[in-house]
């Protein structure tokens with residue numbers, strides 16, 4: 631390669647061009663991939679059951695948890711008892727998911743507990 635300057639120039643031009651193109655493509659792909667993967671890690675980490683002491687709740691997607699017990703969950707209390715939200719009202723999609731998932735038989739005793747508690 632060094633023995634042939636012409637070839638080297640041509641080679642460099644081609645290489646620079648392809649490197650440039652490849653770089654742009656890679657940079658874009660990496661950025662998109664990072665964004666996606668970063669979010670995925672975050673979501674999985676946040677929802678990981680167990681080690682952080684998280685509690686499963688019908689308001690969360692399957693396998694995800696939040697730190698407070700479900701009978702203190704405003705979304706669930708709203709879904710079951712129509713209790714108003716003390717803090718900010720969550721997204722309608724979260725409420726809808728909670729209302730849908732709370733019908734799962736696994737929550738039956740929890741629902742009984744919550745509804746029983748609320749009775750005077």
Ligand SMILES: [Zn+2]
Nearest residue numbers: 687689703705
């Ligand atoms: Zn919840």
